[in-house]
Amino acid sequence: MKFESTAPPHLRPARNVTRVMGEVLLALVPATAAWVWFFGPGLLYNMAVAVAVAVACEAGALALRQRPVGPQLADLSAVVTAVLLAFCLPPLTPWWITATGAAFAILFAKQLYGGLGHNPFNPAMAGYVVLLISFPEQMTRWLPPLGDTLGLAAAAPDAWQTLRFTLTGSLPQSLSWDAISGATPLDDLKTQLSLARTVSEIREAPLYGSMGGRGWEWIANWIALGGIYLLWRRIIRWQIPVAVILGTCVPAAFFWLIDPGSHPPPSFHLFSGATLLCAFFIATDPVSAATSRSGRLVYGFGIGVLIFVIRSWGGYPDGVAFAVLLMNMAVPAIDHFTRPRTYGHAN
Amino acid sequence: MSQPQLWRFHGGLKLDPRTAGPAGEPIGLVPVPKRLVLPLSQHVGQPAEPVVSPGERVLKGQPIARPGGYIGAKVHASSSGTVVEIADHAVPHPSGLAAPCIVIETDGLDEAWSGYEPVPEFASLSAADLRARVRAAGVVGLGGAAFPTAVKLGAGSGLKLLILNGAECEPYICCDELLLRERPESVLTGAQVLLQALEIDRCCIAVEDDKPRAREALENAIAAMGESRIEVVAVPAIYPEGGERQLIKVLTGEEVPARGVPPDIGYLCQNVGTAAAVARAVLHGEPLISRIVTVTGGGVVRPRNLEVRLGTPMADLVQACGGYTEGADHLLMGGAMMGFPLAEDSLPVIKATNCVVVASREEIRPRQPAMPCIRCGEGAEICPAQLLPQQLYWHARAGELDQLDEFHLFDCIECGCCDVVCPSQLPLTQYFRYAKTELWARDRDRIRSDLARERFEARQERLEAEQAARKRRLEEKTRAAEKTRGDEAARKALIDDALERVQARRARDEDAEGNDDAGSGR
Numbered sequence: 073m074k075f076e077s078t079a080p081p082h083l084r085p086a087r088n089v090t091r092v093m094g095e096v097l098l099a100l101v102p103a104t105a106a107w108v109w110f111f112g113p114g115l116l117y118n119m120a121v122a123v124a125v126a127v128a129c130e131a132g133a134l135a136l137r138q139r140p141v142g143p144q145l146a147d148l149s150a151v152v153t154a155v156l157l158a159f160c161l162p163p164l165t166p167w168w169i170t171a172t173g174a175a176f177a178i179l180f181a182k183q184l185y186g187g188l189g190h191n192p193f194n195p196a197m198a199g200y201v202v203l204l205i206s207f208p209e210q211m212t213r214w215l216p217p218l219g220d221t222l223g224l225a226a227a228a229p230d231a232w233q234t235l236r237f238t239l240t241g242s243l244p245q246s247l248s249w250d251a252i253s254g255a256t257p258l259d260d261l262k263t264q265l266s267l268a269r270t271v272s273e274i275r276e277a278p279l280y281g282s283m284g285g286r287g288w289e290w291i292a293n294w295i296a297l298g299g300i301y302l303l304w305r306r307i308i309r310w311q312i313p314v315a316v317i318l319g320t321c322v323p324a325a326f327f328w329l330i331d332p333g334s335h336p337p338p339s340f341h342l343f344s345g346a347t348l349l350c351a352f353f354i355a356t357d358p359v360s361a362a363t364s365r366s367g368r369l370v371y372g373f374g375i376g377v378l379i380f381v382i383r384s385w386g387g388y389p390d391g392v393a394f395a396v397l398l399m400n401m402a403v404p405a406i407d408h409f410t411r412p413r414t415y416g417h418a419n
Numbered sequence: 420m421s422q423p424q425l426w427r428f429h430g431g432l433k434l435d436p437r438t439a440g441p442a443g444e445p446i447g448l449v450p451v452p453k454r455l456v457l458p459l460s461q462h463v464g465q466p467a468e469p470v471v472s473p474g475e476r477v478l479k480g481q482p483i484a485r486p487g488g489y490i491g492a493k494v495h496a497s498s499s500g501t502v503v504e505i506a507d508h509a510v511p512h513p514s515g516l517a518a519p520c521i522v523i524e525t526d527g528l529d530e531a532w533s534g535y536e537p538v539p540e541f542a543s544l545s546a547a548d549l550r551a552r553v554r555a556a557g558v559v560g561l562g563g564a565a566f567p568t569a570v571k572l573g574a575g576s577g578l579k580l581l582i583l584n585g586a587e588c589e590p591y592i593c594c595d596e597l598l599l600r601e602r603p604e605s606v607l608t609g610a611q612v613l614l615q616a617l618e619i620d621r622c623c624i625a626v627e628d629d630k631p632r633a634r635e636a637l638e639n640a641i642a643a644m645g646e647s648r649i650e651v652v653a654v655p656a657i658y659p660e661g662g663e664r665q666l667i668k669v670l671t672g673e674e675v676p677a678r679g680v681p682p683d684i685g686y687l688c689q690n691v692g693t694a695a696a697v698a699r700a701v702l703h704g705e706p707l708i709s710r711i712v713t714v715t716g717g718g719v720v721r722p723r724n725l726e727v728r729l730g731t732p733m734a735d736l737v738q739a740c741g742g743y744t745e746g747a748d749h750l751l752m753g754g755a756m757m758g759f760p761l762a763e764d765s766l767p768v769i770k771a772t773n774c775v776v777v778a779s780r781e782e783i784r785p786r787q788p789a790m791p792c793i794r795c796g797e798g799a800e801i802c803p804a805q806l807l808p809q810q811l812y813w814h815a816r817a818g819e820l821d822q823l824d825e826f827h828l829f830d831c832i833e834c835g836c837c838d839v840v841c842p843s844q845l846p847l848t849q850y851f852r853y854a855k856t857e858l859w860a861r862d863r864d865r866i867r868s869d870l871a872r873e874r875f876e877a878r879q880e881r882l883e884a885e886q887a888a889r890k891r892r893l894e895e896k897t898r899a900a901e902k903t904r905g906d907e908a909a910r911k912a913l914i915d916d917a918l919e920r921v922q923a924r925r926a927r928d929e930d931a932e933g934n935d936d937a938g939s940g941r
Contacts, residue, residue: 073734073743073747073763073764074762074763075747075748075749075750075760075761075762075763075764076748076749076760077749077760077762078749078760078783078785078786079759079760079846079848079849080751080753080756080757080758080759080760080833080835080848081755081756081757081834081835081836081838081839081848082749082751082755082756082758082778082782082783083434083590083755083756083835083838083839084784084786084787084839084844085838085839085840085841085842085844087840087842088787088790088842088843088844089790089793089842089843091842092793092795092842143788143790144790144791147790149793187791188790188791188793189791189792189793189794189843190791309796309800358793358794358795358796359793359794361794363794363796363799363807363809363810364796364799364807365800368796407810411807411826412799412805412807413805414677414804414805414806414827414830415428415429415664415668415674415677415803415804415805415830416664416674416675416676416677416679416804416830417677417827417830
């Protein structure tokens, strides 16, 4: 009797790239819901634009590169990039800005390097940084949490007005930027500190919650929940999230203890801006991260420290994107110096 | 029994053992087949050399081939009959190539040869004598590697501990478990013989914690024998714990040096089946002519373990298990992780055949198309050799052989764990096997080209030196001739001088010829 040949091992992997990416998207669902709750449906529109453009760019680039388009689109990596990019954008962002960011992320930061697995930089962060330096005004024009209900703004755009803004880039006659917009807590803190006010004074404003910014801290909670889900599902390992959090908190605690008047406590850093999104979802992108256990600790800690440094002394209110890209550059060196010892070899 | 301290080896996988069927059945027997095909190379080392010729009648247990070198093993007839040919036949080997085999047509009498003296009281035998008996019986490692046991026994001195490996961590395989459950005494007696052959007095038998019946049987037998030198250790069931490097790490916390062997750090590993074979060889004078084989998988009607004569075609094993089911699509020798595919079931069982798997397409699913590596690092998390599979894959794809060497490709034990966790479905183990052959080929080429270059350079040097010497002589002569230009007397003196030298030499030569005998007598 004759038999079919198959090379060992004969057990097949239980997971595939599509599953991994799908779990990441699933883990972002609670945070998305919280985001929409506090800042309105803008995120959903931005996501739709980013995903459409990212997938189209990915398909086009794969076709030009004569790669199998279907299977590689099905890995969902372009969708994850687009969704993470959308998470960084203000609720009111015209579609062409979102599209520019998504296209840059996929075409320049990913496909030009050889597609999935070959990109040295996190594509979502590369796309966001391009937007941040190209459209500085639009990128910092946020809405206050819960629209006008806290008295932080005179009016708030509804779902329809938000959609119209996304499509046209202009507000309806009845709304003005002055009436609806507000700074993010990190932005506000930076401005107020430069006006020689103390942190405790600043944080008394209704913009601030008990940990970070109002609304922001809740989104951060739901992000952490999604992150814990990913840890439980073993989609990510603990080293990078823990190291990012420590990297942000350790220097933050140090400066806060020295000078609590001009440095917010570590909990504020953790629950404001994109720290936790970075810790669980962005820095953990395996392609652009360090690979060994100790390497991941170094990589994550570096990102955390850079987030704190850029926030405290840099020109931008949040530093996540720059911190990630800077540490992406350091990955080859980190990998080189943190190679694990092979069994039976001396160190 | 108290459990000693255990360590962990890096990574590994918890796998479904898939032994429920055969582990519930007692060890069965396979009838004597019509033809036995006994490959001359069933072990690591030089192939054996036939000592019988076609037409000769042989008895069960009679040597039919002698070791081809120090690292080699005898082959014995596994039943009585007539040698019909010594020729190339297909053998169970990953290459699928044919190799020399001795073919015996059996006579069904199973008449035994009694050339080896049974020594039930082996305590009187010296270590060297025991090794010689083990060597004569053709015993090799039965865990799958088939390294000649006598060679291994002679390898080390100053050993601390004998480790009997009963950790069958690979899915499908349970021949050692059944052996331990049904014949614990033979394993223990084997352990005693091995201890005496190694002149040490500590042995530990490692059995996985999910095989309580095997451990219980061993412990009862140890108690019955009153043996205090041997202890049973339950080790966690993590693949590939049965690898000797991993097992040593778990039991001792020590690591075998990368280019070394366990005796370098004072340990010697033997499979439990090997120990039982050693006991049979020494106590009963029985050579290695049969072994226990797990016959399993969804393609077999009644999976079970069988005591099989070496040389029996695998089809007979399946027959003894009730035949094939509908889903008999793959045939493997070995387990689910490292077992290699066989093309047909006419291949013989050899000393290394611990398991025969007949699997359906549902059990061994086809590979999904490979996706790009996303550097997830899962491979590195589970690699028991602490390698970086994603890095190795990168360099293997790029053909960067120096990098592969630097990332310790040769420490890869090909356990297949990285394949099983790879979300991109990359056939990593295949890449690494291929890359190893590339590296070997390069090193061979390098040695060859180094040799050729050295030869070439030596020749070049020699030619240059000769040329230089010739040139020098010519120059000297020219200079001498130059000096005498215009001085006829000097020229004549020079010529006379030369003539005189020639004559003197001639005279000397004749003289030497004439005095040849005297010269030699001097």
